[in-house]
Amino acid sequence: MIRTKRIYDAAAAADGRRILIDRLWPRGVRREDARVDFWAREVAPSTALRRWYGHDPAKWDEFRRRYAAELDGNPAGVAALREAMGRGRVTFVFASKETRLNNATALAEYLAR
Secondary structure (H helix, E strand, O other), rough: OEEEEEOOOOOOOOOEEEEEEOOOOOOOOOHHHOOOOOOOOHHHHOOOHHHOOOOOOOOHHHHHHHHHHHOOOOOOHHHHHHHHOOOOEEEEEOOOOOOHHHHHEEEEEHOOO
């Protein structure tokens, strides 16, 4: 099971492996404080897709479809992410203020399929 959490929320032992899934490092977060085990920027949505989506709920379904297509075209990046996940608890951390309709949720759904 993959959990999702804002990187601005405090890290906890229950998070397990913390994987940052944003292309850009979050503003105002020191690397030492983030407790990120792996930065999976290679599987983050492209800049063009991220800007197009803009966290517009009306675009959510299309965002997930386009993001899945990007992931399908990046098997090496997805394989590296799966390897970094290992076994046990995993938490995808992200910077977005949108806690439900974001790339972490879309990526977790993609990997669950």
